[in-house]
Amino acid sequence: MKKIIRFLMITTLLFSLILTGCGNEVNRDQAAESTEDVFKSQILFKGSSTLAPVLSKISTEFIEEYETWDKVNKDFPNKSLDIFVSAGGSSAGVKSVIDGSSDFGMVSRSVSDEEKGKIEGYQEFKLGVDALTVSVNPKNQIYKLKKNLSTEEIQKIFSGEYKYWDQVETSLAHEEIVVVTRDLGGGAHGVFQKKVMGDAQVKADAIQAPSMGALVTKIIENKNAIGYASYGLVNQNGGKIIPLDVDGVAPTKENIISGDYKISRPLLVVKKGTLLPQEETFINELLSEEGMKTIERMGFVPAK
Incomplete structure (x- = not known):
């Protein structure tokens, strides 16, 4: 009888251990599934139309190389790697971070203290530097006759005080000046207004x-057009658009870095709160040596 009882006790103990083991296995599976369920596989960028092509290029190359997050980092789940980039202007980029409609804002100007105050746990990552060049069409002979414009002359052109090109330079034709600007939501508008107008x-x-x-x-x-064109886009359209000097300073890489060319602006990515591990991975990609090379290849001055 004692042997039977001992046998039953051992059997019960083994059965309990098996159930416990199965339970642990189920718990581990559930934990893994839970981790995968909460993992955010999409990263959304919104904002600057100047930065959007840069982010699109780097993110496209990143996605083509890895395809799924587990190939980026073995601790990440096997989920599709999705990075979406949409333009809409720097102000829209800041607003999207404030209201949470995007993960990152792309901003091609300085972010104001007021804006920073609305973004809890504000973070910014500087990708590079751009400049606004006062540029004309190559068929406009002004760049041959008058390569340099003073701040005062630029103000008179963009305000409409000078209406015809021969008011800027008497040797030019009596043709109407066509002023082209960014809309009010663009980062360039605020930079040009503050630093020139x-x-x-x-x-x-x-x-x-x-x-x-x-x-x-x-x-x-x-x-007959004149506008404040991005230094990066001038480089991308070599010969199709001609930048003029401003106050005797040419918009060159050296002058932009030194600050001698005054109409420069930062290229930023801004974020609310702590970076998720997958977000940090992509930010590191943007700031990597290869990321900086891409930024330079696209005509901008890289941050490092």
Whole structure:
């Protein structure tokens, strides 16, 4: 009888151990599934139309190389690697971080203290430096006759005080100046207003381009156009658009880095709160040596 009882006790103990083992296995599986369920596989960027092509290129190459997150880091789950980039202007980028509609904002200007105050746990990552070049169409002979414009002359052109090209340089034709600017939501608008226009306002009938790319296209298409074009996009469209000197200083890489060329601006990615591990991985990719090379290849001055 004692042997039977001992046998039953051993059997019960073994059965309990088996159940416990199965339970642990189930718990581990559930934990793994839970981790995979909460893992955020998408990263959303919104904002600057100047930065959008840069982020699109780097993210596309990143996705093509890895495809799924587990190939980036073995501790990440086997989930599709999705990075979405949409333009809409620097102000829209900041707003999207404030309201949580995107993970990162792309900003091609300084972020104000007021804006930073609305972003809890504000973080920014500097990718590079751009400049606004006062640029014209190559068919406009001003760049041969008058390569340099003073701040005062630029103010008179963009405010509408100078309406014809022969007011800028008497040797030029009596043809109407076509002023092209970014819309009010673009980071370039605020930079140009602060660093060049001051208290003067850009004339009301200036053409407002929805993106920096569209602004450059307008200058390329119209020989009488003038606008503040991104240094990076001028480099990308070599010969199709001509930058002028400002106050005797050419918009060169050296002058932008030194600060001698005054219409420069930072290229930033901004974030609310702590980075998720997968977000940190991609930010490190942007700031890597290869990321900096891509930024330079696209015509901008890399941060390092």
